Amino acid sequence: MAVLKIERKVLEKNDEIADEIRKELKSRKTFTLNLVSSPGSGKTTLLEQTISRLKPTHSISVIEGDVQTDIDAQRIDKLGVPVSQIVTNGSCHLEADMVRDAFEQLRHVSSQFLFIENVGNLVCTADFDLGEDLKVAVLSVTEGEEKPLKYPAMFRVAGVLIITKTDLVPYLGVSLETFRKNALTINPDLVVFEVSSKTGEGVDAWVSWLKQQVR
Amino acid sequence: MAVLKIERKVLEKNDEIADEIRKELKSRKTFTLNLVSSPGSGKTTLLEQTISRLKPTHSISVIEGDVQTDIDAQRIDKLGVPVSQIVTNGSCHLEADMVRDAFEQLRHVSSQFLFIENVGNLVCTADFDLGEDLKVAVLSVTEGEEKPLKYPAMFRVAGVLIITKTDLVPYLGVSLETFRKNALTINPDLVVFEVSSKTGEGVDAWVSWLKQQVR
Numbered sequence: 030m031a032v033l034k035i036e037r038k039v040l041e042k043n044d045e046i047a048d049e050i051r052k053e054l055k056s057r058k059t060f061t062l063n064l065v066s067s068p069g070s071g072k073t074t075l076l077e078q079t080i081s082r083l084k085p086t087h088s089i090s091v092i093e094g095d096v097q098t099d100i101d102a103q104r105i106d107k108l109g110v111p112v113s114q115i116v117t118n119g120s121c122h123l124e125a126d127m128v129r130d131a132f133e134q135l136r137h138v139s140s141q142f143l144f145i146e147n148v149g150n151l152v153c154t155a156d157f158d159l160g161e162d163l164k165v166a167v168l169s170v171t172e173g174e175e176k177p178l179k180y181p182a183m184f185r186v187a188g189v190l191i192i193t194k195t196d197l198v199p200y201l202g203v204s205l206e207t208f209r210k211n212a213l214t215i216n217p218d219l220v221v222f223e224v225s226s227k228t229g230e231g232v233d234a235w236v237s238w239l240k241q242q243v244r
Numbered sequence: 245m246a247v248l249k250i251e252r253k254v255l256e257k258n259d260e261i262a263d264e265i266r267k268e269l270k271s272r273k274t275f276t277l278n279l280v281s282s283p284g285s286g287k288t289t290l291l292e293q294t295i296s297r298l299k300p301t302h303s304i305s306v307i308e309g310d311v312q313t314d315i316d317a318q319r320i321d322k323l324g325v326p327v328s329q330i331v332t333n334g335s336c337h338l339e340a341d342m343v344r345d346a347f348e349q350l351r352h353v354s355s356q357f358l359f360i361e362n363v364g365n366l367v368c369t370a371d372f373d374l375g376e377d378l379k380v381a382v383l384s385v386t387e388g389e390e391k392p393l394k395y396p397a398m399f400r401v402a403g404v405l406i407i408t409k410t411d412l413v414p415y416l417g418v419s420l421e422t423f424r425k426n427a428l429t430i431n432p433d434l435v436v437f438e439v440s441s442k443t444g445e446g447v448d449a450w451v452s453w454l455k456q457q458v459r
Contacts (some may be wrong), residue, residue, distance in 0.1 A: 152364075171386040200411075
C-alpha cells in the first residue's frame with residue numbers, strides 16, 4: 030500500500046516535470062517524439078533512416094536513453110545531429126527529470142524535431158510522460174502479431190505505431206494485416222506505418238507525415 | 245531515498261518467498277527454469293518445441309506470466325501439460341508471491357520440470373528471484389548482436405542463454421559468433437545454445453542438456 034502511494038507520488042512528480050518540459054519545447058516550436066519499443070525492434074536504425082531524410086530540410090536533435098553503454102548515441106552522432114545520452118544505470122525506463130537534464134545539454138540548439146529514444150521496454154515506458162507531443166510505438170514483425178494484445182498499455186498511450194522489419198515478412202509466416210488489426214483493436218486512433226529500414230520501403234511515408242506535423 | 249528503501253524491502257520479501265518455493269521444489273525433485281527475454285523473442289514457441297520433445301520421457305508443468313491475456317497458456321495447454329496462468333495486470337515482471345499462488349494450482353501434480361515463462365521484459369525480470377534453479381535468457385537474432393552489452397544485468401544473472409530464430413541469420417547480416425562473444429563478455433559462465441524453433445535446428449542439443457540436469 031505504501032509502495033503504491035509512493036509510486037503514485039513518483040508519477041505525479043514526473044508528470045509535473047514533464048509539463049514543464051512540454052511548455053518549454055512548445056515555446057521553442059520543437060515537435061517532440063518519444064520512441065518506445067521492446068529491445069531490438071529497430072528504433073535506432075529507424076531513427077538513422079529518418080534523420081538522414083529529414084536533415085536536409087529540418088533541424089533535429091536526439092536524446093538517447095539506455096540502461097548501459099552509449100552505442101546508440103555514437104550511431105546517431107555519426108549523422109551530425111546534436112545528441113545527448115542518458116545512461117539509466119539499471120532503470121528500465123526514462124523519467125522526465127532525466128530528460129530535463131539531458132535537455133540542458135541541448136539547450137543551445139534550436140530544433141524542429143526532438144527524438145527521444147527510450148530504453149527498450151514495452152511495459153514500464155508506457156507510464157512515464159517525458160514531455161513529448163507524441164509516443165511512437167515501434168514493433169518489429171519478428172515479435173509476433175499478438176503483441177498489441179499482450180502489451181496493451183503501450184499501444185493505448187501511443188499516437189503512432191511503426192511496424193518495422195517488413196522485409197522479413199516472407200520468412201516469418203506472419204500477416205501485416207493481423208498486426209494492424211490487433212493494434213487498432215487496442216487503440217483505433219493509432220496512425221500506423223509499415224517500414225523496412227533495410228530496404229527503405231515505407232520510410233518516406235513516415236517522414237512525410239513527420240514534416241506535416243511541423244508545417 | 246524512501247522509494248529506494250521500500251524497493252529494497254520488496255526485493256527482500258520477494259527473496260524470502262523465493263527461498264520457500266525453492267525449498268519445496270527441491271524436496272519434490274522438480275528442476276525449475278525461469279525463462280526471461282524481450283517480448284517476441286520466441287519463448288513460447290521454444291517452450292512448445294521443448295515440451296513436445298521432453299514429454300514422452302519426463303513430467304512437465306508450466307507457469308505462464310503475462311501482463312494481459314492467456315494466449316500463451318492456451319498454446320501450452322494444447323500440448324497436454326498442466327499449466328497455470330498469471331496475469332500481472334500491468335506489472336512488468338513476475339514476483340515470487342505470484343508464482344507461489346500459481347504453484348498452488350499445480351500442487352497436485354508432481355513434475356520433473358517446471359518452466360516459468362516470465363513477462364517479456366529484458367530489464368526488470370532480472371531482479372526478481374522466483375525460486376527457480378536457473379534463469380534462461382532467450383535472445384532472438386533479430387534483436388541485434390549488441391543486446392547483451394546494452395542489457396547486461398539479465399545476462400549476468402542467467403545460467404543459460406538460448407539464441408533463437410537462427411534460421412533468419414541469412415537475411416539479417418548478423419553473426420552468431422558476435423552474439424556469443426558479447427554474451428560471454430558479460431558472463432563467461434553462460435551455457436549458450438543456438439536454436440531455430442522453426443526448423444528445429446539446435447533444439448535437440450538444448451533438450452539433451454535439460455535431461456542431464458535431472459539425471
